[in-house]
Amino acid sequence: LHSTQRQSRVSDFARMLYDESLSPVDVVRKWRGEGDKPAHGNGNASESDVEEDEKFFRKAKRDDEEEDLEDRPIPRYDYDALAKKWSDPDNLENLRHRFATANLLEGRDG
Amino acid sequence: MATTPQAPLRLSTQKALAHRLILSTLTGRPVRFEQIRPSSLTHTGLAPHEISFLRLLEAVTNGSQFIIGLTGTELLYKPGLITGSAPGSGASGGVIRYELPAECTRGVSYFLIPLCLLAPFSKAPINVLFTGPGVITSATPSGDLSADSVRTAILPLYAQFGISNNIELRILRRSNASTSGRGGAGEVQLIFGHQVRLPKTVHMLNPGRVKKIRGVAYCTGVSASNNARMIEEARGVLNPMTGDTYIFSDVSSAPYVTSIDKSNPNRRRKTGVGFGLSLVAESSTGSLYSADLATPPAGGVPPEDLGRQCAYQLLESISFGGAVSLAAAPTVLTLMAMGSEDVGRLRLGKYVLSSEPIIGLARDLKAFGANGWGVRESTTGLDGDVVVSVVGRGVGNVGRKIA
Structure with a gap:
């Protein structure tokens, strides 16, 4: 039952990918906002409030917009959050299957 | 190229400007930004690094034209032929000396990565000395990769497309961003001597497992102990994951620039003092993941923090x-789109695919006449990766008629 949900998500994305009525930022927000994982520490509940505010006061966030339009090959990371995430042994264990040091004989809990 | 002139493609904002100019040059379609x-009060219109990029394009092509509007907020670009460092087009001894002005705030990778995308389709080899x-050469706060990461994480990707001979990136003099964030007086030479008719169709479906991590810790004009401290901390984080970690240490003195002060023209001052770290993880199938971090221009970050964060x-x-990886995806996807008219497949992480620059790239490629991507769930692996199918456009290299 898990896979059917995922399948629809990817096709959702394929549909939105070339939908010119949505800006790339909107696509990212819509697709990731489905509870897959909050994009770098933005809580879902508070985000919708902020979003509404931003819609209302459109002119105000001009400086932020400028910043967003610049190209960044390396995204802006919140290093405190990253430090917390990667000092947790559970997270490291979950990543271990991506490394050659992983024990392949032990089954992984999918 | 002798077809009827097409109407320029209209694009807005400075987003992905360099990459869009590259797509325009590769497809021969004029573009209007x-x-x-x-609405910026302090930096209206084109920024210094964008102007520099336009001049670089002019240097490696023949017949390119660009017209910048009076306010700098509009730009019309008509691409020419990609000639590379052919004699008689500004190159002396096969090398184009390209000077970046002191106002530039972006790392040299801002110029290197797009230039590398043009290079396989050039008529003559590309040999540019950035000075x-x-x-x-270091990573910058504006999110640029360091020149080391370009060398170790971006250039090896070209081998997958059958472009592997005589490619070299020499970092002749290192530099971090100077205290104001502008300029650094480093020196980098890119030699890209493998020109092809069409890049090979690739199928990168197996990310493999990370088997080794390599890195370069660099410091310019500061104590070498900074390198040791960065490496120590970075290894502390990475050692539990893999035993094969090796980080090189490169120490150099800070570059000098001549003083702007007219009263004392002989006085030279140091710039680009700082340190940074570039890490690259390589998997068993040749996938590369990179990380980059350098001291911010204002300084004040201990090397331990920097090593750990990287x-x-x-x-x-x-x-x-x-x-x-996210940093390399635009390069790979663009090369795939420029390949022969065959379906290439690429496995991407969900997070990478659904990032803003990649969505923007998908739309840009389509706007420039490439085929749309097919996106489907990856059937192998449990990571929930996505497979992107890209049909090449078969543009190829105009200067190279014979396969």
Whole structure:
């Protein structure tokens, strides 16, 4: 039952990918906002409030917009959050299957 | 090229300007940019690094034209033929000396990565020496990769497309961003001597497992102990994951630039003091994941923090999954789109695919006449990766008729 949900998500994305009525930022927000994982520490509940505010006061966030339009090959990371995430042994264990040091004989809990 | 002139493609804002110019040059489609920072109070219009990039394009092509509007917020670009460093087009001895002005705030990778995309389709080999007071070889706060990462994480990807001979990136003089964030007076030479008719169709479906991590810790004009401290901390984070970690240490003195002060023209001052770390994880199938971090221009970050943060960034990049990392995806996807008219497949992490620059790239490619991507769930692996199918456009190299 898990896979059917995922399948629809990817096709959702394929549909939105070339939908010119949505800006790339909107696509990212819509697709990731489905509870897959909050994009770098933005809580879902508070985000919708902020979003509404931003819609209302459109002119105000001009400086932020400028910043967003610049190209960044390396995204802006919140290093405190990253430090917390990667000092947790559970997270490291979950990543271990991506490394050659992983024990392949032990089954992984999918 | 002798077809009827096409109407320029209209694009707005400065977003992905360099990459869009590259697509325009590769496809031969003129392009018109509007609304380049129209509402910025301090930096209206094109920024210095964008102007520099335009001049670089002019240097490696023949017959390119660009017209910049009076306010700098509009730009019309008509691409010419990609000639590379052919004699008689500004190159002396096969080398184009390209000087970056001191106002440049972006790292040299801002110029290197797009230039590498043009290079396989060039008529003659590309050999450009980046010099001048604006060359920053380190990572920058504006999110640029360091020149080391370009060398170790971007250039090896070209081998997958059958482009592997005589490619070299020499970092002749290192530099961090200077205290104001502008310029650094480093020196970098890019030699890209493998020109092809069409890049090979690739199928990168197996990301493999990370088997080794390599890195370069660099410091310019500061104590070498900074390198040791960065390496120590980075290894502390990475050692539990893999035993094969080796980080090189490169120490150099800070570059000098001549003083702007007219009263004392002989006085030279140091720029580009700082340190940084570039880490690259390589998987068993040749996938590369990179992380980059350098001291901010204002300084004040201990090397321990920097080393640790860079290692965390690397782990994060590996955790995104896929056969290609976020920093390298635009290069790979563009080369695939420029390949022969055949379906190439690429496995990407969900997070990478659904990032803003990649969505923007998908739309740009379509706007420039490439085929749309097919996106489907990856059937192998449990990571929830996505397979992107890209049909090449078969543009190829105009200067190279014979396969």
